[in-house]
Amino acid sequence: MRTLTSGTPRRCGRLLTAGTMATGIALLITTPAQAAPSPSPSASGDIVTKAGTSFLTATAVKPAQPVRLTASTGDYLYWSVETEAGQTAEVAATVTLPAADARHGAQTWTVEVFDGLRRRQACTAGAQAPTASATDPSVALDCSLREVRAWAEPWSGDPLPGTYYIRLSAIDLPEQDLGLTIQVSMQITVADNGDPVPEGGDLQAPLVPAGRPGSVLTSASPSPSASPADGGIDWGGIDWGGWLPDASTRWIWTTAGGVLAAVAGVAGFALTRRSRRWQVR
């Protein structure tokens, strides 16, 4: 009896150290997944001096990559950018207008964003369609998008990972002003919160549109592009048979919670033992 009472605190202490270390590691591991570095990826690269003129010919740009080009008033300028789940993109553009004495009135410009399926995306903030008066030297446009979701119902219009198209155009202007030279500068910034919703959502293929010309089939044979899907979800070669939850940060959170509970339990137990020993003394 005596040996047990004297030995327990020391063993408790050792267990506590191990537990604390493990918990610390668990938190260290959990933290990056919880709050990934927020600034946009460093893949900025060189200045882009081109723009496409349709969805098909849109010029691909990277987040934070500056775009500068000379264009004609009335051009429809297209760019595309790839996004991932958890990211929130913002498009900012400035159009330097022709000299005021060459213009005949106010111009309204707009920046529109479409997803990989060419569905119009809402801007949550920003001057999406500002009007420049006949004397304004330039017009600034801005559009913040919704956060890209990891998964969405096929019937919904929620933003999903994949290609996003940006179209910059003048939507209302005096007809005489068409064709005049403008300077366009555009940049897409992407903030990443690293914690996409819904939890565990996974889009099997991002919304990256097929770029090649199609071919008309003669009979309804299975599409070669897709492999037959099986019921279970395959994570890194492990088939969980569909009854275990998918791999997600929830596993880590729950495990860490269990560890903390165990450590706290032992600590609580040790508290009462220690107080008894003091009483005995």
Next chain:
Amino acid sequence: MISRRRFLAALLGPLALIPPLGALPAHADETTPTEPPNVELVLDVSGSMRAADVDGRTRISVAQQAFNDVVDALPAETHLGIRVLGATYPGKDKTIACQDTQQLVPVGPMDKAGAKEAIATLRPTGYTPVGLALREAAKDLGTGETTRRIVLITDGEDTCAPPDPCDVARELAAQGTHLVVDTLGLVPDEKVRKQLLCIATATGGSYFAAQSTEQLTSRIQQLVDRAKDTYTRTPAGVTGADRCDTAPLLSTGVYTDREPFSEHRWYRVPVEPGQELRASVSITLDRPLRNDFGVLLRATAPDGRELVRGTDAGSGRTDVISTGMRWSASEDEGGDDPVAGAGGTPVVCIVISNSLAPGAAADQTTGLPVELVIDVVDSSAAPASPGLGRGWLLLGLLTVTGLVAGVLVGWLVRAWIAFRRVA
């Protein structure tokens, strides 16, 4: 020590289950080009090009300098041709003057010295048969899988209509030869601007009013570069049916079709169970339209039941109106799958309808260009994480619960020991 290691292993185990993040596949399959980019510059050399009003120089000398610069900077793989109009016949006989268009440099690998020599000999001379020149330029470029580009540079309106050059442009675009006409006006007046805008809009090209030599040069260079960058991204032609059971069967890819006002176009796509259908459509507004417009894309089962729809509407000035949709078969096999039908591969019908109305003087019969993108991918199951929790609150709650439980157990043990001692 052993206990700690086991502890860590238990803790780190779940990490192996984390899916690799950020594994976006590279941009969809780029096909290798089967032919080089084909561009033809069409230059107006009519009498009006004599006017000396661009940077104090004559229009023709400005155009010649721009062409020389473009020829110098021409990318090696680009096949550039040059056609002139109104360059040879100085007379007043309209029937002859309006046939006056020649190919100065054939479309093919460029002999730069020869091309420059030919450009240098140009003298402003005759009429402006723009319509005929466009038709001939389209013939020069030939037909093929990829997009051809014409860059039309003129300072004056067509003096030979009919044919009206804008009608010619629309007719060429409708032939399905993937032709884009970019137009450049040299110090254009109102009539020239309207005409060039009409040609550009009808073919999906652009319009630019050049006021100086640098502007002209940089714009032509931009267009030649654009041709090189984008000429392979060309859709395949298809003709939709007016009902589902006779509609063409489409596979993954980009298609183009024409849809007249108030008509529908049907297509079919085979979609296996476990696959997701994705479709997008863009209708090009290639002529003046009434102010408000819309597009509707629907997927239906062969029996007519609607599965999903995508829609968009707009008003005012725009180039295309587009929408898209996703659809995947319901998870429960058999039973109520509307697409499965009676044996064979399940097929989904896609129908495109438009709510567009032609403007006052617009062409009412030719269909509007429709671009359709079809993709069939694996369907994505709804996420679920039953039985697991997350968040700092959970951690705190579990810790407090553990602590309380530990203290309670400690007290119980103490009470039990005290009881044993008394007993």
